Amino acid sequence: MARFRGFPALSVLISITLLLARATAQIPDPCAGYDHPPTGTGLLNGRNDFPPGFVFGTATSAYQEDIQRMKYMNVDAYRLSISWSRVIPCIEPYVTIWHWDTPQALEAEYGGFLSSNIVKDFEDYCDLLFEEYGKKVTKWITLNEPVTYVMRGYDEGLMAPGRCSVYMDPITYGRYPQNMVDLVGTRLPTFNDEDSASLRGSYDFLGLNYYTAYYSMNNPAFDPEHLEYLKDSHAITTATGADGKLIGPQLGSSWQYLYPQGLQYLLNYTKDEYRNPHIYITENGLSQEDDPTQTIEEATQDDTRIQFYDSHLDSVLQSMTGYNVNVSGFFAWSFADNYEWNDGYSVRFGFYYIDYTDGHLTRYPKSSACWYTNFLNRNAPTGQTLIRQKVHSSKLQARPTAHRSAAALGGRRALPARRFSRW
Numbered sequence: 001m002a003r004f005r006g007f008p009a010l011s012v013l014i015s016i017t018l019l020l021a022r023a024t025a026q027i028p029d030p031c032a033g034y035d036h037p038p039t040g041t042g043l044l045n046g047r048n049d050f051p052p053g054f055v056f057g058t059a060t061s062a063y064q065e066d067i068q069r070m071k072y073m074n075v076d077a078y079r080l081s082i083s084w085s086r087v088i089p090c091i092e093p094y095v096t097i098w099h100w101d102t103p104q105a106l107e108a109e110y111g112g113f114l115s116s117n118i119v120k121d122f123e124d125y126c127d128l129l130f131e132e133y134g135k136k137v138t139k140w141i142t143l144n145e146p147v148t149y150v151m152r153g154y155d156e157g158l159m160a161p162g163r164c165s166v167y168m169d170p171i172t173y174g175r176y177p178q179n180m181v182d183l184v185g186t187r188l189p190t191f192n193d194e195d196s197a198s199l200r201g202s203y204d205f206l207g208l209n210y211y212t213a214y215y216s217m218n219n220p221a222f223d224p225e226h227l228e229y230l231k232d233s234h235a236i237t238t239a240t241g242a243d244g245k246l247i248g249p250q251l252g253s254s255w256q257y258l259y260p261q262g263l264q265y266l267l268n269y270t271k272d273e274y275r276n277p278h279i280y281i282t283e284n285g286l287s288q289e290d291d292p293t294q295t296i297e298e299a300t301q302d303d304t305r306i307q308f309y310d311s312h313l314d315s316v317l318q319s320m321t322g323y324n325v326n327v328s329g330f331f332a333w334s335f336a337d338n339y340e341w342n343d344g345y346s347v348r349f350g351f352y353y354i355d356y357t358d359g360h361l362t363r364y365p366k367s368s369a370c371w372y373t374n375f376l377n378r379n380a381p382t383g384q385t386l387i388r389q390k391v392h393s394s395k396l397q398a399r400p401t402a403h404r405s406a407a408a409l410g411g412r413r414a415l416p417a418r419r420f421s422r423w
């Protein structure tokens with residue numbers, strides 16, 4: 001290393017590497033300190049309940065914060081190491097090509113995704129990725145939650161998750177659904193035959209993100225003078241059903257209700273409506289608001305998260321076994337607490353708690369990290385299927401009618417709490 005002395009930029013690089021290395025130093029056993037590891041609800045035993053080859057993972061976005069910090073320091077390069085011991089045995093990468101981070105230059109030049117110019121630029125960007133990483137990465141996810149991006153990015157009155165069919169119809173059938181054509185009229189772009197042909201069947205697998213569900217109902221106050229994307233469906237969504245009850249127990253963030261059947265419904269529906277696609281659950285998880293008064297020990301006791309995953313995985317399995325929905329994998333969001341868009345660090349999704357205050361971003365395993373670790377243990381005894389304790393059945397009676405809920409599914413953490421107070 002001595003021979004590089006005198007190159008200040010290089011020493012910056014080296015210290016960054018050390019910093020990053022320290023943040024990811026020795027991973028302790030997430031189950032350390034438990035006499036009896038957390039067991040969940042008894043709905044499932046573990047990975048062996050699923051077919052061989054079913055993929056389990058966790059998802060995170062990029063380390064935006066670290067990159068941001070480096071940029072602030074004016075460094076021009078980022079040296080990173082590939083960890084031999086992590087690559088072999090391999091954890092297979094499922095890479096998302098675009099997670100809402102359109103380059104600002106393209107926004108400025110032609111409005112980003114509002115212009116069809118984006119198609120060529122995005123194609124070039126994809127070609128570059130395939131060329132550089134195509135040999136290593138076989139699972140590419142084109143766009144993360146386009147519907148959320150459309151709402152948050154381009155529609156002011158942020159209200160509800162959109163219809164999950166908005167882009168599914170074009171990529172399955174090469175056209176928008178007829179009711180959408182009728183409702184949106186000339187504001188809806190049209191596809192020529194060539195567009196249509198290249199859209200139809202243009203994906204190998206579908207990545208579904210699921211967090212919660214809402215009821216939807218007709219919007220009696222629809223005002224044809226004030227047209228916006230979110231009003232086009234002539235529907236509003238609400239967590240309270242016609243019976244006055246919530247769709248499920250409210251969870252650690254005000255937008256999220258426990259409704260695991262919603263995932264099962266979404267899977268059944270997707271199979272029926274979209275020609276039985278090959279599906280991965282690319283995100284599912286529980287948001288909890290950060291409580292600064294809690295100790296780390298308290299904040300890492302997250303039995304609710306265990307119940308959340310257990311009941312949602314059970315829903316996935318029921319769709320697979322009961323309705324032959326073709327699901328090949330499940331990615332929990334998130335591996336560690338993350339920077340959650342506008343909410344910043346105020347909500348926590350992770351299996352790992354991150355201490356943002358200690359200067360090292362130390363990771364602490366929550367109970368759920370231990371539970372998932374055991375759940376995924378390939379050597380765990382398969383055992384008899386446990387008696388189904390239907391612990392949630394009383395909480396989950398509120399059910400939307402099939403047709404109503406279809407419009408509300410695919411929901412995510414796109415709804416700020418204050419929006420609910422209007423209803």
Ligand SMILES: *[C@@H]1O[C@H](CO)[C@@H](O)[C@H](O)[C@H]1NC(C)=O
Nearest residue numbers: 261262264265268319322323
């Ligand atoms: C999914 O389909 C299966 C088989 O018809 C059914 O048993 C199950 O109730 C469906 N799930 C939902 C939530 O509709």
Ligand SMILES: *[C@@H]1O[C@H](CO)[C@@H](O)[C@H](O)[C@H]1NC(C)=O
Nearest residue numbers: 204277278279324325326327
């Ligand atoms: C699921 O989809 C994959 C990819 O199209 C296919 O190879 C597989 O046979 C399908 N499995 C089932 C059970 O339909």
